Amino acid sequence: MLNQKQAEGTAIPFSFTSTEFLSKPYPFYDKLRSVHPICWGSLLKNPGWYVTGYDEVLMILKDSRFKNRIPLPQSTKKYEELKNIQNDMVLFKNQPDHMRLRRLISNGFTSNAVEYFRPYIREAVLDLLDCIKKRNRVDLVSEYAFPLASLIIANILGVPAEERKQFKELAASLIQTVDFTRSREGLRTGNDSMIKASAYFNKLIEMRVLNPKDDLITLLSKEVTDGGKLTREELLSTCILLVIAGHETTVNLISNSILTLLQHPEQLIKLKEEPELINVAVEEFLRYESPTQMTARIASDDIELEQTTIKKGEHVYLFLGAANRDPNKFNHPHLLDITRNPNPHLAFGYGPHFCLGASLARIEAQVAIQELLQQLPNFRLATDDWQWRKLIGFRSLKELYIVFD
Numbered sequence: 001m002l003n004q005k006q007a008e009g010t011a012i013p014f015s016f017t018s019t020e021f022l023s024k025p026y027p028f029y030d031k032l033r034s035v036h037p038i039c040w041g042s043l044l045k046n047p048g049w050y051v052t053g054y055d056e057v058l059m060i061l062k063d064s065r066f067k068n069r070i071p072l073p074q075s076t077k078k079y080e081e082l083k084n085i086q087n088d089m090v091l092f093k094n095q096p097d098h099m100r101l102r103r104l105i106s107n108g109f110t111s112n113a114v115e116y117f118r119p120y121i122r123e124a125v126l127d128l129l130d131c132i133k134k135r136n137r138v139d140l141v142s143e144y145a146f147p148l149a150s151l152i153i154a155n156i157l158g159v160p161a162e163e164r165k166q167f168k169e170l171a172a173s174l175i176q177t178v179d180f181t182r183s184r185e186g187l188r189t190g191n192d193s194m195i196k197a198s199a200y201f202n203k204l205i206e207m208r209v210l211n212p213k214d215d216l217i218t219l220l221s222k223e224v225t226d227g228g229k230l231t232r233e234e235l236l237s238t239c240i241l242l243v244i245a246g247h248e249t250t251v252n253l254i255s256n257s258i259l260t261l262l263q264h265p266e267q268l269i270k271l272k273e274e275p276e277l278i279n280v281a282v283e284e285f286l287r288y289e290s291p292t293q294m295t296a297r298i299a300s301d302d303i304e305l306e307q308t309t310i311k312k313g314e315h316v317y318l319f320l321g322a323a324n325r326d327p328n329k330f331n332h333p334h335l336l337d338i339t340r341n342p343n344p345h346l347a348f349g350y351g352p353h354f355c356l357g358a359s360l361a362r363i364e365a366q367v368a369i370q371e372l373l374q375q376l377p378n379f380r381l382a383t384d385d386w387q388w389r390k391l392i393g394f395r396s397l398k399e400l401y402i403v404f405d
């Protein structure tokens, strides 16, 4: 049986916020996994178990003894708004509240419900490309992926188009509060953003109650009745969670996929020649540069796992990006193969908290990549100097400039 000291993974010298780690985390994940797929580390604010093996991550995601909870201490008084809103998010709930909330929200995100959006997504993509084609140099993050993701989630929720602009800053400020790099300053601005977001959505919810429309806020607000299935606070938290999830991760999937393709010209040519590969290719992009790199749980009991005892109350950090590059699960895991099939990656998580927006994110990425390849056949990187945002849980480009003739 390994004890904590024997499994000490942080004997490997690295920092989660170093440029080296941010630009290429995979060699570090490999080193950690080679010490042990579940090893003890103290590089994050709360020490805990760093899980980098595929089977181990999967086992924990399936095991209800590992609980979700908000990343902030419950005792905090400083970030009250942030804490209260996060406490009511489905992402951080445990059973039975989790299932109750998830059932309600998932009505808006079934494969059929989001397939309905495919023509609208294509139309939005073509409009964006029409504007882009008038130029010869653009940042695909801020001028393509972001406006697309923003338009779609705002449409699903029922946010009027002219009010969407505020979400860019909001989503960026709130993502910091759930990432393990969060600083006091980040939490302070996140708390302020949460106050603004709450005021905005409270008003919008009231308007939809008085004047129902064909959108998700109207649908969910019908469940908020005395003794109903959803509390008013949960509805507010759901709106804010969907704004963050809908903006941050999908933008990263689209941008990371395009960068990955440009770094693998032979795969880019293959996808141009065989566009029908797009669905399989998007799964490989999700595996290869997973937009969500890490999630966390807390042990509700002493739990024995793979010769390791995880004690009650200990933190467990699940490196999805590492699991998706585990050689015990994937042949040549560091090789990009857009025909890889089957591809049982964990980019959307697994089990009870499996991503509710997976179908939507997949469609957005498939359409955005396919149309870009068709409409701008000779696009290329404008510079080799791109940078990743300082986030551990998310793989997110600051910008991605391309040029084309």
Ligand code: HEM
Pocket (backbone or CB within 6 Å): 090, 091, 092, 102, 153, 241, 242, 245, 246, 247, 249, 250, 253, 290, 291, 292, 295, 296, 346, 347, 348, 349, 350, 352, 353, 354, 355, 356, 357, 358, 360, 361
């Ligand atoms: C490429 C894009 C996306 C990725 C990689 C992604 C990834 C994930 C992951 C890994 C989880 C599970 C977290 C955990 O178990 O701790 C999750 C949960 C969730 N995602 Fe996504 N997501 C994406 C897009 C979206 C979109 C577009 C939406 C909605 C508009 C969304 C909504 C949610 C929600 C509501 C949950 C919580 C589900 C629950 O707790 O039951 N996601 N996502």
